[in-house]
Amino acid sequence: MPRLYWPLLLAASCALASPGVWAQPAQPPGQVASDAQPQAPAAVPGEAAPQTTSQTANESANETTNETAIESPLQYGVSLGYSRYAEDLMRLSGPSLGLHVRWRQPFGLSRWTLRAQGLASVSRYTSPVSGSLDNSRSWATTWQALHSSVDSMPWGLAGQLQTGLELQTDYNDLRGLTSNGHAGYERERFGLWALAAYQSPVLPSQALGAQHWRMELGVLLRGLAVSYLLQANSSLGTARNNQNMGVLFRTERTYRLQQGDLSPYMGVTWVDKSDVQIVGAKKAYEPVNTTWQLGAKWFWK
Secondary structure: OOHHHHHHHHHHHHHHOOOOOOOOOOOOOOOOOOOOOOOOOOOOOOOOOOOOHHHHHHHHHHHHHHHHHHOOOEEEEEEEEEEEEEEOOEEEEEEEEEEEEEEEOHHHOOOEEEEEEEEEEEEEEEEOOOEEEEEEEEEEEEEEEEEEOOOOOHHHOOOEEEEEEEEEEEEEEOOOEOOOOOEOOEEEEEEEEEEEEEEOOOOHHHOOOOEEEEEEEEEEEEEEEEEEHHHOOOOOOEEEEEEOOEEEEEEEEEEEOOOEEEEEEEEEEEEOOOOOEEEOOEEEOOOOEEEEEEEEEEEEO
């Protein structure tokens, strides 16, 4: 037989003797035949153990799942807090319940974020002049449109900087007789603010258990306070006062958990004295006021 055919015959013999065709090959001395899957290479002392293909695939799947949960564009949340509004001769304080929505990249706009919240409060009214009134109800809303205006932070800082506008509305129902027999009235406030927000970075691989914080600074552009004084005194009308100076500061710390985000928060808003309007035969104005807010938010993923 020509020598050219000898390699072909040798290859055919090896193929017929391979596992799964006829029989398993004999094991070298000191080894036992087994149907178990091949084991991962042993780790060398002082070096990390090599990962198998299945381990790498599982870790990649888990990281993808976490990142998807974090980057969910539309999220809903609730909050429980306490607020205190203070003027020279008046205080409003009590607990609040809130509903929150945040929408990242709305309508496909990659650099934009929309935020909204509504708070319902039951407050206690106190005044050294007018007396006290329990169970005063208040409703407040906040609407934000924020734009990520820069690709990188200045001075080498990490994180995200956003700028935009915030609209605030506030309604107080102070109707009723106080402990001193004074009648109350309804009032509304509106404010348009210029806002800047900074948020520290959170890497997807550190999603669960990671912490980041957020800070917001705002300046009042235009405010309006409407007081329905006629409800307390028939000789008076409705006062509409302009408010043109104010600042706000908020901060929150976010703890990312398996089911969502828990964010304790604190905020303070200061608004200067308004202009003076003549209502009936009296001068009406909104005095300097400060609002403090404390609480915690919960956002589902």
